[in-house]
Amino acid sequence: MPEFHDPSRLLALGHDWIAAWNARDLERVLALYSDDTEMTSDRIPAFGFGASGTVRGKAQLRAYWSAALAQLPELHFELIDLYVSPDSVVVFYRNERGKKICEYLRLDDQGKIRQGSANHPVH
Template sequence: MISFEFAEHFTQEWIESWNSHNLDIILSHYTDDFCIRTPMAAKLFPESNGVVDGKENVRKYWTIGLERIPNLKFELIDFLVGIDGITIYYLNTATNKKTAEVMSFDENLKVNKASAYYTA
């Protein structure tokens, strides 16, 4: 079960890692077999059809994203805690779009699945 304290710490660390643009730090939160489902991948990494499997493929996708949005910065709006996951609700200040990212964790408290939802 995910505790509120873990979720709060993870969320802050996650936002800071993205704002650092350091992919090694960002990817340290994820399992090797991590899978993300996101309409942004369909745009930036078309061969994925919106589903990117495996940490190395995710690295390729996120490298493209960071290159295309060099001023990327996330601001936390809120986070929600579930039994085995967290939803992080944030604003991408570079695009002025809100995102909700729903993350599931494995037994080692690493993210193994995520789905992202965006404002229009």
């Protein structure tokens, strides 16, 4: 197993992800992602980035998150828990509106996030 798939490294990635968002540092967040990353969220269409709910590539991800950050000046994530598998981490957190969200982050063989999925409650 590659060193970056060690559970302690995956937990560190989850903490870094939360810290980067709370700093509102988009470039710091994007540095955690691979150039060919994919992100899926039911929030993507609302920001005008396609009905599929998926953005592909770091440039499209930057555009989507830039738009989202501009509309969410109070954005803040409170970490609830982290869950790891051999190649992924799930970041369970509460956002600034009190909503609980699970962010599934799958890593590539370089230790960068290759696939992300924001999972929101239905109710």
